[in-house]
Structures are given as structure tokens and as C-alpha cells.
Amino acid sequence: MEDVETRELRYFVAVAEELHFGRAAERLGIAQPPLSRAIRRLEHRLGVALLDRTSHGSRLTPAGEVLLAEGRTALDAVAAATRRAQRAGPRARLVLAMKPGGDAGLLPRILASYEERPDALPVELAFSLGDRAAMLRDGRADVGLLHHPQNDLRGLATEELAVERRVLAIADTHPLAARDALRLADLAGVPVPQFPEAAHREPGPVVGDVAELMQLVALGRAVALVTESAAQRPARGVTYRPVLDAAPATLVLAWPESSRSREVAAFVTAARRAVAPPATGTT
Structure with a gap:
């Protein structure tokens, strides 16, 4: 069986999310007939029906639901790879996602620790309240400051930095x-x-x-x-x-579980060193 192309996945995800070929075509900026043909060809190649088409609209089959979930993940991975490759170019940098003031006062120490490295990259701060975890998953950011259990950390590796009431x-x-x-x-x-x-x-x-x-x-x-x-x-x-019985918030440094970036590993190591308690001498 031939591999599914990124363009086909993008077409299918649009149709699956809209459940309406006309709206999906408008969203993609193409005409409806070629979109319908593309989905038919995809179903033929996969050997399964992805959509149940009725006079009242379309709905996903079990196979379509699986392809929607996996297709979103695949498209995110392609976008992430593209963005990270671009950041690794001549003007390489590391992007840190955080919410304003969401560092428990630790960021200056972490940056200072990282910048001691001779191979440290410039660190660009990307402020967000709504999608820091998504930024890590889709490649808009390399590392992020998030909170557990308040944030969804699925698919992310973490390093605990601080626990706050x-x-x-x-x-x-x-x-x-x-x-x-x-x-x-x-x-x-x-x-x-x-x-x-x-x-x-x-x-x-x-x-x-x-x-x-x-x-x-x-x-x-x-x-x-x-x-x-x-x-x-x-x-x-x-x-x-x-609030005496409110669960604490654990500040974590997060990055994609799949990351193999030496720069990310170096930043995590620097952050770990920055927040480690000072060694006590012995007498």
C-alpha cells in the first residue's frame, strides 16, 4: 500500500472536522469537486470507508475516527519538524513558552545558568496563556514553563522546578x-x-x-x-x-517526549542546576 501524502491528510482532517465538504473546501481554499474526489481516492487506496455520506450530511466511520486522531498527530509532527528545522538554521535559537509571571521567580537564574555554556543559543520568550502545551507539541516552542496538574502534559517530558501553594x-x-x-x-x-x-x-x-x-x-x-x-x-x-485544602501547583519545565535536541537537553540540565539546593559543606 502506498503511503498517505501530507496533502491528503490535511484534506481529510478538514472534512472530518467540518463534516461538510463545502465548508471544508472553503477552509482549504479549493473547489468542492476535487476535494470530494481526493477523499474518494484516499478511501479506495486505504480499502476502508472513512465517511458515511447521507442526504443529511456526513459522519465519521470508526476508521475515519482513527484516521482523524492519528492524522492530526501526524500533521502536528510535520509542522513541528519544519519549525524546528527552520530554528536550527543560521540564526538558531531556543524558544521558551511561558505565561507572564509564571516562572515562580526562577527564570533569571535558569537563563543565567544556561548562558554560562559556550554553545548556548539565544533564548526567545513566547508568552501565552492559552496554548503553551500545544506550542511544544506543534513545534512553535522548544521548552516551556507549565504547571501540574493544572496543564495537560500528555506527550511531554517534564522536570520539576518548584512547588507552590x-x-x-x-x-x-x-x-x-x-x-x-x-x-x-x-x-x-x-x-x-x-x-x-x-x-x-x-x-x-x-x-x-x-x-x-x-x-x-x-x-x-x-x-x-x-x-x-x-x-x-x-x-x-x-x-x-x-485556601487550606487547595492542591499545590508544581512548576515544571516541559519539552516534547520525542525531542532528541542537544540544545533542549542542555537547557534542561542548566535549569536543573539553577534550582538545585546549594551544596552544604561538611566539617
Whole structure:
């Protein structure tokens, strides 16, 4: 059997996600008839039906569901390989994905440790609240600072850097602000915003950036669980209270499990050295 081409996978993924040939063709920037023919040829070559076509539209067959999942992974891998190859060119660099302030104060030490290496590459910071893990998977970033268990770390290798307690950011005027300490049960029915890449979604609004989050908190429209290091950056109208039974946030350095990059390995080693406790002498 012949290998499936990247173009065919891209066509199929578009059709499978839209479940409508017209919308998929528009998304791909091609006419509908050649797209339909391409999918028919793909089904013939694979020897399986990928779509059930009815007068009411299309739906995926079990084989189509498998190819959609695997096809997305394959397309991400091709995109990642292309981006990483481009970054390894004459202007080679290392891209670190992180959210603003999401380094527990460790980034200066990590960068200084890495830059001691004579072969260190320039480190480019890519700030994101919504898709740091996705950036690592699709090659837009080489390493990233994420949190466990708050982020989805599937497919990523990690190195633990720090464990932080989480506290509640709350409006000065909120009734709960009068308490010295809280428990998660006290937050029942209170909107708790989440960032788009949260691994475990709970009821509550999805916010796009830290400024938006703090504005909602200051207005009393929501409360937010944040790390202790984030609480050290004051926001007008916001106070912080400990939450005694909130799970801690573990800051990790993450990179793709499949990575064989010597530059990534060197950065991980430098980060590990930067956060290691100082050796104590013996007498």
C-alpha cells in the first residue's frame, strides 16, 4: 500500500472536522469537486470507508475516527519538524513558552545558568496563556514553563522546578475577604475563571489574559486561585487569602517526549542546576 501524502491528510482532517465538504473546501481554499474526489481516492487506496455520506450530511466511520486522531498527530509532527528545522538554521535559537509571571521567580537564574555554556543559543520568550502545551507539541516552542496538574502534559517530558501553594485572589470588598483562611467548599457557587489550556475544566468563565482575570476579581465578579509568587504582584482592589485544602501547583519545565535536541537537553540540565539546593559543606 502506498503511503498517505501530507496533502491528503490535511484534506481529510478538514472534512472530518467540518463534516461538510463545502465548508471544508472553503477552509482549504479549493473547489468542492476535487476535494470530494481526493477523499474518494484516499478511501479506495486505504480499502476502508472513512465517511458515511447521507442526504443529511456526513459522519465519521470508526476508521475515519482513527484516521482523524492519528492524522492530526501526524500533521502536528510535520509542522513541528519544519519549525524546528527552520530554528536550527543560521540564526538558531531556543524558544521558551511561558505565561507572564509564571516562572515562580526562577527564570533569571535558569537563563543565567544556561548562558554560562559556550554553545548556548539565544533564548526567545513566547508568552501565552492559552496554548503553551500545544506550542511544544506543534513545534512553535522548544521548552516551556507549565504547571501540574493544572496543564495537560500528555506527550511531554517534564522536570520539576518548584512547588507552590495556591491562594485565593479576591476583591477587597468580597464577603469572603473578611476570612483569615478559606477552604474549597467556601467557593461553592462562586465563579472561578479558568485559562483556556486548563487540563480539568470546571464551571466558570474562560479568560484570555492576566489583566482580564484581575479586572474580574477586582470588580467582585469572580475569584481566582493563583500561586503564591503571582500573589506577590499586587493588583488594585484585590487581596489574597490562603485556601487550606487547595492542591499545590508544581512548576515544571516541559519539552516534547520525542525531542532528541542537544540544545533542549542542555537547557534542561542548566535549569536543573539553577534550582538545585546549594551544596552544604561538611566539617
